[in-house]
Amino acid sequence: MPLISQQQKAVILMADDDADDRYLVQVAFEENDIQCELLFVEDGSEVFDFLMGQGKHEEKGSKIPNLILLDLNMPKKDGKQVLQEIKALPAYHHIPVVIFTTSKSPEDVRQLYKMGASSFISKPSSFDKLSEVVRNIGTYWVETTMLP
Amino acid sequence: MRKQTLQFLYASLAAAVLLLLSIGVFTFRSLRSLIEQSDAIAHTNKVLFQTEEVISTMKDAEIGQRGFILTHDSSFLKPYVDATQYLGRQLKLVDSLTNFRPQVVQRQRVRRLFYFAQQRDAHIKQLLAASLEPNRPDYDLRLIALLNRGKATMDSARIVVDSLQQTEKLLLEERIHHKDQLSANTLGLFTLISLLAVLMFSLAFYLLIQEIRRRQNYERQLEKTVSDLLRTNQDLEQFTYVVSHHLQEPLRKLQTFSTRLVQKHAIELGDNARFLMERMGSTANQMQTLMADLLVYTGLGLHGDTTDFEVQDLAVVFQKTVENHEKQLSAAKAMVQFDKQSWPVLGEMEQLELLFSHLLQNSLKFVVENQRPHISVHTFVITGEQMPFATQSQHDERFVKIVFTDNGIGIDMQYQDKVFGLFQRLHTADNYPGTGVGLAVCKRIVKRHNGYIHLAATEVGAAFHIYLPLAN
Numbered sequence: 299m300p301l302i303s304q305q306q307k308a309v310i311l312m313a314d315d316d317a318d319d320r321y322l323v324q325v326a327f328e329e330n331d332i333q334c335e336l337l338f339v340e341d342g343s344e345v346f347d348f349l350m351g352q353g354k355h356e357e358k359g360s361k362i363p364n365l366i367l368l369d370l371n372m373p374k375k376d377g378k379q380v381l382q383e384i385k386a387l388p389a390y391h392h393i394p395v396v397i398f399t400t401s402k403s404p405e406d407v408r409q410l411y412k413m414g415a416s417s418f419i420s421k422p423s424s425f426d427k428l429s430e431v432v433r434n435i436g437t438y439w440v441e442t443t444m445l446p
Numbered sequence: 447m448r449k450q451t452l453q454f455l456y457a458s459l460a461a462a463v464l465l466l467l468s469i470g471v472f473t474f475r476s477l478r479s480l481i482e483q484s485d486a487i488a489h490t491n492k493v494l495f496q497t498e499e500v501i502s503t504m505k506d507a508e509i510g511q512r513g514f515i516l517t518h519d520s521s522f523l524k525p526y527v528d529a530t531q532y533l534g535r536q537l538k539l540v541d542s543l544t545n546f547r548p549q550v551v552q553r554q555r556v557r558r559l560f561y562f563a564q565q566r567d568a569h570i571k572q573l574l575a576a577s578l579e580p581n582r583p584d585y586d587l588r589l590i591a592l593l594n595r596g597k598a599t600m601d602s603a604r605i606v607v608d609s610l611q612q613t614e615k616l617l618l619e620e621r622i623h624h625k626d627q628l629s630a631n632t633l634g635l636f637t638l639i640s641l642l643a644v645l646m647f648s649l650a651f652y653l654l655i656q657e658i659r660r661r662q663n664y665e666r667q668l669e670k671t672v673s674d675l676l677r678t679n680q681d682l683e684q685f686t687y688v689v690s691h692h693l694q695e696p697l698r699k700l701q702t703f704s705t706r707l708v709q710k711h712a713i714e715l716g717d718n719a720r721f722l723m724e725r726m727g728s729t730a731n732q733m734q735t736l737m738a739d740l741l742v743y744t745g746l747g748l749h750g751d752t753t754d755f756e757v758q759d760l761a762v763v764f765q766k767t768v769e770n771h772e773k774q775l776s777a778a779k780a781m782v783q784f785d786k787q788s789w790p791v792l793g794e795m796e797q798l799e800l801l802f803s804h805l806l807q808n809s810l811k812f813v814v815e816n817q818r819p820h821i822s823v824h825t826f827v828i829t830g831e832q833m834p835f836a837t838q839s840q841h842d843e844r845f846v847k848i849v850f851t852d853n854g855i856g857i858d859m860q861y862q863d864k865v866f867g868l869f870q871r872l873h874t875a876d877n878y879p880g881t882g883v884g885l886a887v888c889k890r891i892v893k894r895h896n897g898y899i900h901l902a903a904t905e906v907g908a909a910f911h912i913y914l915p916l917a918n
Contacts, residue, residue, distance in 0.1 A: 318699050322702055402738070404796070423697075423701040423702060423731075424701055425706035
């Protein structure tokens with residue numbers, strides 16, 4: 299039984315500039331029937347618009363997601379910058395940030411954990427694997443762990 | 447052009463040195479002649495002076511004699527007595543002055559002067575004796591006769607001295623003229639040669655400065671080229687890294703979409719289309735592996751400066767690598783032999799591990815069928831001199847020589863260079879999977895650690911010799 303009630307669905311924010319990736323992840327979430335609200339932003343600076351309810355997100359108002367899936371290679375602000383700024387802001391630094399990227403560089407992995415990333419996931423190259431990864435995210439972050 | 451300038455430089459330097467040497471020799475010889483001439487002039491002057499002295503002494507004697515004859519006062523005889531004493535010495539001096547001369551005439555004249563001086567002395571003695579006998583009837587006549595003879599002798603002496611002096615004066619004039627000419631010549635030639643030497647030195651100096659400037663320019667250019675080259679190299683590595691990194695993204699999506707297509711629309715596609723899709727998929731996979739390997743390979747050069755290197759224990763590095771491959775090794779039932787020597791080497795743990803990891807994987811991949819893989823690693827310390835391909839500066843350094851051998855299918859020595867090339871393969875991917883990046887990565891890592899790796903000839907399997915500088 300999910301730890302978060304139906305009324306309070308977990309909010310997962312995915313920051314990725316790639317429309318294909320957003321589409322594929324959304325399909326994988328739907329096919330695995332993950333009980334959460336999956337929302338998207340398209341670049342690094344939009345993450346903060348979302349968090350603070352500015353710009354595009356002014357009407358919806360400020361919203362704090364339970365989990366952030368963060369891509370590294372993004373225009374305007376890249377993933378590392380976003381992570382650094384989130385961890386520097388007291389209002390947001392409790393949000394678990396999962397790095398979801400193409401990079402497999404051990405250097406990146408080390409550096410991002412050091413900066414406070416909660417997980418580092420390398421984007422898989424087949425849909426089966428992607429589906430598996432998304433299923434695991436669902437099981438672990440939505441059903442197993444308590445999110446703030 | 448450059449060779450010509452150098453030759454010209456050497457020639458002008460040699461000329462300048464020769465000119466300086468000739469100045470030395472010439473000056474020495476001129477000075478010697480000048481001194482000789484001065485001596486000769488001084489000698490002539492002395493002869494002139496001494497002959498005059500002789501005449502003057504003879505006159506002194508005559509004056510004394512006259513006074514005595516007139517007064518019979520013996521005090522008048524003093525100048526006469528002195529004069530007779532001097533005269534002997536003076537005559538001897540004149541004699542010695544003219545003795546060595548080649549001029550026979552002057553010698554004869556001096557002898558005649560001697561003779562007249564003796565005559566004169568004899569006359570004076572006779573006169574003095576005669577003057578003491580005033581009572582003799584022929585007193586006056588004798589006196590006058592003796593006086594006349596004395597005068598005649600004196601005149602003759604005078605004539606001899608005059609001719610002596612005349613000759614010496616001519617000689618003096620000649621010598622002074624000679625000396626003046628010599629001085630003028632010496633000064634002129636000295637100035638000329640000195641100017642020439644200065645000219646030659648200036649020319650050599652000018653050429654030298656030009657050559658130095660040219661070399662400085664060349665050096666600057668070389669430095670610039672080297673730094674440009676380094677930067678270009680870095681840019682190129684950065685470029686390769688970034689390109690392979692970014693190309694991975696669309697490739698990954700292609701793979702994802704194709705697997706999604708096959709999975710979701712399998713029935714609609716039919717066998718033929720599914721087969722083609724699978725081929726596409728495996729080609730994309732192969733490309734992904736290649737790019738990943740390329741990333742590893744180019745990433746090695748981007749790991750910052752080699753000054754960040756730390757001392758690593760070779761035994762620890764190898765132990766760690768073996769532990770990381772525990773599964774693979776036990777699956778292949780491989781035996782690994784390692785002498786566990788704790789040599790310290792300067793390097794990056796991760797890269798050294800990668801080096802041994804690739805060598806291990808290589809040995810596990812290229813095995814002889816139905817044979818247990820046997821890998822052995824032996825290490826020992828050698829000096830740079832014992833190392834192949836060592837540069838002169840490495841001769842005094844100490845290196846760890848790592849001999850890595852296996853009992854696999856081995857590598858033909860004719861491919862000893864090719865096997866270290868990027869993406870170079872000796873077998874088809876069907877027989878032995880892989881992209882051919884392993885040994886290229888090894889070579890790159892060893893090179894980055896200022897070492898050498900090469901394939902060694904061996905009877906069984908493959909052997910690699912790796913040399914890494916020993917840390918102090």
